[in-house]
Amino acid sequence: xxxxxxxxxxxxxxxxxxxxxxxxxxxxxxxxxxxxxxxxxxxxxxxxxxxxxxxxxxxxxxxxxxxxxxxxxxxxxxxxxxxxxxxxxxxxxxxxxxxxxxxxxxxxxxxxxxxxxxxxxxxxxxxxxxxxxxxxxxxxxxxxxxxxxxxxxxxxxxxxxxxxxxxxxxxxxxxxxxxxxxxxxxxxxxxxxxxxxxxxxxxxxxxxxxxxxxxxxxxxxxxxxxxxxxxxxxxxxxxxxxxxxxxxxxxxxxxxxxxxxxxxxxxxxxxxxxx
Numbered sequence: 654x655x656x657x658x659x660x661x662x663x664x665x666x667x668x669x670x671x672x673x674x675x676x677x678x679x680x681x682x683x684x685x686x687x688x689x690x691x692x693x694x695x696x697x698x699x700x701x702x703x704x705x706x707x708x709x710x711x712x713x714x715x716x717x718x719x720x721x722x723x724x725x726x727x728x729x730x731x732x733x734x735x736x737x738x739x740x741x742x743x744x745x746x747x748x749x750x751x752x753x754x755x756x757x758x759x760x761x762x763x764x765x766x767x768x769x770x771x772x773x774x775x776x777x778x779x780x781x782x783x784x785x786x787x788x789x790x791x792x793x794x795x796x797x798x799x800x801x802x803x804x805x806x807x808x809x810x811x812x813x814x815x816x817x818x819x820x821x822x823x824x825x826x827x828x829x830x831x832x833x834x835x836x837x838x839x840x841x842x843x844x845x846x847x848x849x850x851x852x853x854x855x856x857x858x859x860x861x862x863x864x865x866x867x868x869x870x871x872x873x874x875x876x877x878x879x880x881x882x883x884x885x886x887x888x889x890x891x892x893x894x895x896x897x898x899x900x901x902x903x904x905x906x907x908x909x910x911x912x913x914x915x916x917x918x919x920x921x922x923x924x925x926x927x928x
Contacts, residue, residue, distance in 0.1 A: 689789040698783035
């Protein structure tokens, strides 16, 4: 019995600690900046968020501008092609409330945020008279408990459960890539993962048309760490040449990923691994 009471007490303490991380006013706006993932999307006009709907948009990251506006980089699909959608949202002067023009005039507010975990927005469109609620998370997915909580919040704002769409089950057309290492005057190595078609790509670019056998061997070893076999490494130093957009030239690769064209330049070293 004592053990049961102890477990119950610990559960309540953990719950209180979790709730203490959720902020609903006096927002520290710089802390909401950075990378986010779209998790759930809801609207009282469901057609706005269905496939090809104007509000079926996916967040990438949020930046705070010097004038207190938010810059939100998003993307959407236009005729099946991922299209970048940059939005500048002006502060209204109210705590966590912003205005933005997209599909008419919109005002949105932060309902709650856990800066390291999730954020919930409520938006009203005054041009076409509809409501929108969005759940973003710091990771590509979140807990069933948080999703259930979001549905309950939607219902309080007059949006029925049937109008909540789980975007983690959707193809958002996103390709994520990261810099693994760089020597600014010599070479750079990228890792890319496509969530649309489930494949990985690693790329080695150099400032010169070719590079050392040692660096190429190192690249092969890195590929193997990411599950890409040596046989899938292609040496492109004998191929044509073009420029990476920017101030300086890189020798690289032009690749087509589904509907997205990633133009990286000409000669280089690259791999491909289909999941």
